[in-house]
Amino acid sequence: MARPRTPIGTFGDISYVKASGGRVRARARYRDDDGKVRRVSATGVTRREAERNLKQALAERSSYRASGxxxxxxxxxxxxxxxxxxxxxxxxxxxxxxxxxxxxxxxxxxxxxxxxxxxxxxxxxxxxxxxxxxxxxxxxxxxxxxxxxxxxxxxxxxYDAIQKNPVRDTARLRKPPSQAMALSAVQVDAIRVAVRSWRRGPGHSGPPPDGQLEQIIEVMLGTSARIGEVLAIRKCDVDVTSSPATVRIAGTIVSPAGKPTHRQAHPKTAKSTRRVSVPSFTSAVLRDRLVKVADEEADHLIFVSRNGTPLTTNNIRRRLRAVLSDAGIAGVTPHSFRRTVATVVDRAGGADLAAELLGHTSSKITKEHYIQPDEAVDPVTAQILESLAPKRADGTS
The missing domain is CATH 1.10.150 (DNA polymerase; domain 1)
Structure with a gap:
């Protein structure tokens, strides 16, 4: 009958021999991760210390070799x-x-x-x-x-360096209560006015803004796209011949550390790739941008810097902050427009339609993070509750 093999990571009986300097050497055969049995030893002043050092050395045999x-x-x-x-x-x-x-x-x-x-x-x-x-x-x-x-x-x-993940048993993080906030139509128009008038008119040195910031805002409002997705729109993604006009959201602008800013060939998730029908105010902007890049190739970006390079999301965020700060408007980021779109669509067509427009895998994400809760209760309740009105002396309400 074949003798069963020693399991990997276990060792046989420990033997002891004298080592130099009066020390004791403890030895044992150990079956390594590769299945081979090797002799492992360690020394100590006493048998107990030698055995302890040996067991420590054996515990460290299982290893992952990459950077050490x-x-x-x-x-x-x-x-x-x-x-x-x-x-x-x-x-x-x-x-x-x-x-x-x-x-x-x-x-x-x-x-x-x-x-x-x-x-x-x-x-x-x-x-x-x-x-x-x-x-x-x-x-x-x-x-x-x-x-x-x-x-x-x-x-x-x-890789067997530790027995269990110490993060798994930590207490669950409790997310503080928060509420998605959408912009009102009045706030959106105030932002439009602030952007259109920024650094224009007498008293401002240097060339005026190129007008792309206000156009980018109109595309965000008309598509629900993230800022990086808007900056990644190419000529070939836009179709203004259909009614309504459409935009294909199929990429995003990224700026990796130590590398040039470039268009990534896919947006945040697979579900985020979508073709969006846009309202007339966004269609007008897209037509204008197509005229600006009419001589370029089909895969040319419609929003670019003065040098023809991709715009960075950080620069657009920074410029928007500067504009709104000068106008005394606080708390608005590019994502505010995305939440605004989600809320408007939810009120008219429901959370599922809003989730589809935003490119979410389910409406749960849209409801929790993008749609501002509607505090208004259906006014029909007022009519229903009329039945509880106090009665007059003659028994009528």
Whole structure:
């Protein structure tokens, strides 16, 4: 009968021999991750110390070799480098998401944990860190830090450096109550006036604005598209010959760290690729932009810088802040227009139609984050409640 093989990661009986300097050497046969049995040894002043050192060495045999050995004694900094290398190896993340993960890890997490080994990072340490971040900074930062921590420790578990992910047992983050706020028609018109009049007229030096900011706003209002998606619209994405005119949302502008700004060939999600029919005010803007780039190729962007390069989302956000600050309008971002569109469409056609327009996979996301709650109750209730009116002396209401 064949003798059963020793399971991987286990060792046989420990033997002891004298080592130099009066020390004791403890030895054992160990079946490694590759299935081969090897002799492992360690020394100590006494048998007990030698045995303890041997067991420590055996515990570190299982390793992941990428940027060095990854074990429970590896530093958290080593784990981060291995994790980032693993993300690049998989290559499944959008460049913007990959950059966000690294930024969150280095700015939010590393300053706290870089001095620890993996075995020293416990559930309680992680829980205290996440709660502190949520309390002292923001829920959003705490959530992002929790995400990258969980991903990195998940890799450590997969490569047997630790037994379980310490992020999994931390307390659930409670999102503070919030409410999506849409712009009113009056506010939208005030923004239009502010943008059209910015740095125009006497008293302003230099060339006036090129008019693209107000046009970009009209396209956001007419499509619900994100700012990066609007800046990624090409000539071939626009059809003004149909009635109503349509725009295909099929890309976004990205600015990866250390790389030039460029058009990414897909928007945020697969569902986000969509063809949108636009209102007349957006159609007028699109016709004007097509005239401006009439001599360009079909894949040319309709919104570009003076040098013909893609506009960056950060520059548009910065310019919008400057315009609205000068006009005394606060709290408006490009995403405010997207929430406004979602709310207007919901009031007229329901949340499902709003979700379809925004490119969401379900109306749940649209309701929670984009549609401003309607506080008004159907006025028919007033008629129904007339039955409770006080009676007159003659018994009539």
């Amino acid at each position: 050995e990854l074990t429970a004694n590896s530093s958290f900094s080593t784990l981060v480098e291995v994790w980032l290398a693993d993300l690049d190896l998989e290559g499944t993340l959008a460049p913007s998401t990959r950059a966000l993960y690294e930024r969150n890890m280095r700015q939010l997490v590393m300053p706290v944990f870089e001095g620890y080994s993996l075995r020293e990072i416990t559930v309680s340490k992680v829980d205290k860190f996440i709660k502190g971040l949520a309390s002292n900074r923001s829920y959003s930062m705490a959530k992002q830090a929790r995400t990258v921590l969980s991903l990195a420790f998940g890799l450590a578990v997969r």
